[in-house]
Amino acid sequence: MDTKRGETKGRQSAARRLEGAALLAAALGWATAGAQASTNIELILDASGSMYTKLPSGQTRIFTAKAVLSDFISRLPETPGLNVGLRIYGATTSAASPESCTDSKLVLPMKGLDRTALLNTVAVTKPSGATPIAYSLGLAALDFPQDGSRKLVVLVTDGQESCRGDLKASLAAFKTRGIDVDLHVIGIDLGAEAQRSFQGVGTFENATSSGELASALGRAVATVAQPTATLAPVTVNLTSGGAPLPGGPRVSFSSTLGGAATDLANGGGSYTGSLLPGSYVATVVTSGGTQSFSGLNVTAGTPNRFSFEVGVVGAVRLDFTPAQPVAGSVLKVTFSGAPASQGGGKSWIGVAQTTDPDDAYLDYQYVTGATGSVTLNVPAEEIAYELRYHLANPDGSSRVIGRSAPFTPRRIRASLKAPAEVVAGSPVSVTWTGPNNARDYVTIVAKGAAEGSYLDYKYTSAGNPLTLATPVQEGDYELRYASDADGKTQASLPIHLKLAAYSLQAPASAVGGSSFQVKWSGPNNPGEYVTVVKKGAGVGTYTAYFYTRDGNPGSLKLPTEPGDYELRYSTEGVSPNPTLFSQPLTITAPQGNAAYSLQAPASTTGGADIQVGWSGPNNTGDYVTVVKKGADVGSYTDYFYTRNGNPGKLKMPTEPGDYELRYSTEGVSPNPTLFTVPIRVVAANYTLTAPRQAKAGSSIQIKWSGPNNSGEYVTVVKKGADVGTYTQYFYTRDGNPGTLPVPSEPGEYELRYSTEGVSPNPTLFSLPLTVVK
CATH class of the missing domain: 2.60.40.1120 (Carboxypeptidase-like, regulatory domain)
Structure with a gap:
């Protein structure tokens, strides 16, 4: 040349x-002004399993996202105060894992611009799991410093929230920490339903190609990074x-x-x-x-x-089994004749279409050594693919030095069998046929829902037939056989959901705080329950409740506050829990024999046991307690349930002061105070009379004076020991004087007059004791 x-x-x-x-x-639309003095950008990358799905260009979503992000990161300016971090979700678990909805990790914090680490992390990311977007945004709020810097979140995703998180509610975590953040969501080839799910959540754009994705990413950071x-x-x-x-x-x-x-x-x-x-x-x-x-x-x-x-490098031999794999299954790949990677880099084997450029791949695994084997996911489309051995170079690049024979996966046709109509909210049994690949599942969706949508679902690996929970809304739906690998529907079956008959039978009014019997009729589906709430309370609100599965009729503990209420037949599993039937209920204040009162002395000594007479409805959970005057509603110390007798016994606090006796009830948080009377606790007089010095291992006589309340005792402990500590002791009820063994170790000790029933057992009087040999 x-x-x-x-x-x-x-x-x-x-x-x-x-x-x-x-x-x-x-x-x-890059800004002409430079970045602010301090700018924090967090990139959030979707690594869910559906990122292996292809774009109209033929490239996978993950390949395109990684190419665009790598190009973007390479072009970020070396601006003082620019901090770029990276959070990835869906990369460490499968979608079937119980941890899939908490699979979100801050892989690089926002500390400067570590371009090399960002590029390397993006390069090795492999899609695998679910799409916990709301969870990730909630964690992102904790990733940012609480300062005056400009803050930006750029989320790149190919799907909508899959873990039932509330995207708008997740942004509250930023407000709670006082963080003003600019959120940009960039969708990769999202359907109409998925796009609608991001309405009102930051700034949203949808991209269907690498060029559109690059443009959207550029616009997202235009005001902070040139x-x-x-x-x-x-x-x-x-x-x-x-x-x-x-x-x-x-x-x-x-x-x-x-x-x-x-x-x-x-x-x-x-x-x-x-x-x-x-x-x-x-x-x-x-x-x-x-x-x-x-x-x-x-x-x-x-x-x-x-x-x-x-x-010239000897071509690496690549073999695979089975010879004609099932679409969406796994392929065992063996290799031989591989040279050492140049400069110790990581060589890898990928699977791609035979017409793809060398740098394209659908799945890959790193390899070492001259021979070995790996397992790769087989694409779901019935077109020609090949395996490629990529030899790593010292500069981080790679070249293909081995190709397998081409193969075309064979698709096992899927089918579904289920009733044409079931009651909305009830379980439905679905029999399936299909490839039963590791990530295949059966789900129910609204008729015409976008590809990849799902409500309740079960993986085919869980058995056959599968049982799915149906939505509570009536209408036309579809059962679908699909796979996490690409979200495409392999088989579908229409199903109609009809409304069930619901009713509640109960009195129109009842006394507040009472236990209340409610008869119900309904399908008794899993998660259905009956509750009582204020009239007009928001959907999904509940107080006391019982599940319909626990019997008919069921029992409710009613609120104590009089007013207009509703009994509601509701169900779990759909947020907010919908109301399937409601009936009005008037709660009245107790009358006549149900009136509340307490009878007790106006004052007593600290630590004393007192008798408290009471009147009231004696509902389940009613109790009497003693608390500091003005203590929060629901507070309690010593207490007795009214069901255990009248009068009841209470142990008074040892600390002098003004207190309250309260008639309260459980079952409504915080436990409300239904009646109260004041009581003054005055200090009791306590003394101990004993030798000031005693011989180790001997016994001493101790005279005491005090109220001799239940649980009062005398003990000997090391000088300065924590309150509540005790060794040898005698109860004051056992006589006066009492006898105590003297410790065997010489030193400074204390004799303490204490009482049980308040933790830690308080010291009411103490006397020094020197133990000698």
Whole structure:
């Protein structure tokens, strides 16, 4: 090649790339102002299993998302105060895992711009699990500092919330911490229903190609980060068999987002040029053919030196079983004859369409050694695929040095069998046939719901037939056989849900706080219950309740506050729990014999036991307690249930002061006070009379004076021991004086007059004691 002509061509190509980048920057709406003094950006990447689904271009969603993110990260400016973090959800568990809805991890905190770590983390991310968006946003609120910095969240997702989280409610976590955040949600090829799920949640855009995704990502950060538009120098050295290759080949770089290739100038074995920062694929054309090197990131402020080994390498042999795998299943792949990775990098085996470029893949696994085996997921489409061995290079790029024979998966047709009509909210048994791949499931959705939608579902691995819970709303629905691998429906069956007959039978009024019997009629589906709430309370509200499965009639503990209420027949499983039937109920104040009162002394000594007479309805859970005057409603110390007799006994606190006796009831939080009377607790007089010194191991006589309330005792402890500590002791009820063994270890001790019933047992009087040999 003519060197001079090559240089000219390289400069012209770079100029065109620069011009194109300028146009792209304008299209993205990048701000002309630099980032603020401190800017925190958190990228949230969807790594759910459906990210393996293909876009209209033929590339998978995850491949496109990773290419665009890598290009974006490469172009971020080295601006002081710019902090970029990365959170990923769905990457560590399968969607069937019990932990799938909490599978969200902050893999890189917002501390500066660690470009290398960001690029490497994006590169190795593998989709696997569910889509816990609301959970991830709630955690993101904790990732940001509570300061005056500009804060931005950019969420890239290919689906709607799959864990029944409330997206709008999740944003409250930011407000709770006093954080003002700008949220941008970028959808990847979302259906209409999924797009609607993000209405009112930040700024939303939907992208169906890498170009649209790049544009949306650019607009999301336009006001806080200006792209690097300065060309970066690139140097490539070629080797063959480890020895430098002086010249002859042609080297060009192409953006992973598309556009014209840029040729590098040949300087006698060292190829140089200038490129806009971004993600690239290099192509090297030699007399022996054309080779591609993918995974290249060009960044500003770094040398961007790459070294490609283009010598002939023995092709790696790739075999697989079964010979014709089932679509959506797994494939065992064995390899042999693999060379050592250049520079210790990670080589990998991927599966791709035979027509895909070398850097494309649908699933992959890293490999080491000359031989070995891995397991890969088989794509769900009945088209030609191949396996590719990617040899890692020292600069992080890779090239394909082995391909398997092509194969076309065979699809096992799925079918479903179930009743044509069932009662809404009841379980339905579904018999299925199909491939029963690891991520296949059966679900119920509204008729015409978008691909990948689901309500209740079961994986086919759970058995056959499967039992699904149906929605409580009547209407036309579909049962679907689908897979987490791509969300596509493999079989569907219409089903109609009809309304069940619901009713409640109970008196129109009842006394507050009483136990109340309610008869019901309904399908008695799992999770159905009856509750009592204030008239007009929000749907899903509940107080006391019983499940219909627990019997008919059921019993409710009514609120104590008089007023207009409703009895509601509701069900769990749909948020908010819908009301299926309601009936009015008037709650009245207790009258006549049900009036509340308490009879007790106006004052008593601390720690004393008193008798408390009471009158009231004696409903289940009614009790009497003693608390500090003005204590919060629901507070209690010592107490007795009214069901245990009249009068009841209470142990008074030992601390003098003004208190209240309260007639209260359980079952409504906080336990309400139904009646109260004041009581004053006065200090009792306590003394101990005993020797001030005693011989170790002996016994001493101790005289005491005090009220001799139940639970009062005398003990000996180390001087300064914690309140409530005790060793040898005698109860005051056992006589006066009492006898105590003296500790066997000499030292300073205390004799303490204490009482049980209040934790820790308080010290009412103490006397020093010296123990000698």
